[in-house]
Amino acid sequence: MIALIARLLGVQTLAASLIVYGGAAALLGGSLWGYGAYKHHEGYSAGQLSERLVWQEQQRKAQIKAEAKAKAQQAEIDAAAFEYASQQRADEQHIASLEEAIRQQKDEDLGPPDPKTGPVCHAGIPGGVSTRIDAIGR
Template sequence: MPTMFALVRFLGLQGLLALAAFVFYEGIPAANYVTPYLRIVPAIGPMVDDLAQGRVGRARETGRLDERLVWQERQRRAELQRDAERKSAQAKINEVERDYLSRQSTDAIRISDLEKALEEEQTSSPAAGCGPAVSRKLRDAIDRIGRD
């Protein structure tokens, strides 16, 4: 105790005020080791926690929480934008797929018509080697397929 009094006398009133301001703003870092045990005490816990962090530490913690909320909001918006882009891309893919399948079924119908026309042409030809190689009907059907 005499050492404490000697220190107080050495520092004087201005030194004590400067030390109190320093502790108020910066806190006492060594108190962080004690605060987990003293937080459960109702009257002392919050005071010791404030003493350990200081005003700068509390402001830092508040800023960290604010920035985390901003970051989480940006992440949520980016996720919503990615979902919207994914849905629009899937809609385009579905449309292209429907077009492809409809063209494929149309082509299958045309091919079956061509096969029927070719079969009719082969059976209706009176003599081999006579007449044109491909009939006008078959030629027009093949021409339509090549232009699509």
């Protein structure tokens, strides 16, 4: 085969053999390099897929934890809002009872004068009512 190539190219047998062996070496080296590059790419793709699956699983677990945390926080917020609303209703009832006590006391203070003792003048709010109003911060 080398002799045939030498005659076709018009070169000596040594030059033809170098060309043939060099070409064969280039083909073999290129093939090995190509196969190595293929295997490298195949391994890289498999590793990339594996890492992506691990990352997606971590993201899914993090999402579940975040949702559970958000639900727990929302439950705490709802409980606090309910407690606040209950306290507001209790405060409103307490304020209403205190205002009623003030009205009664004013009616009593402004009532008709006692004919025996004369007009009664009570200045201000009685101490008991005042203390109860101060207790709720009004």
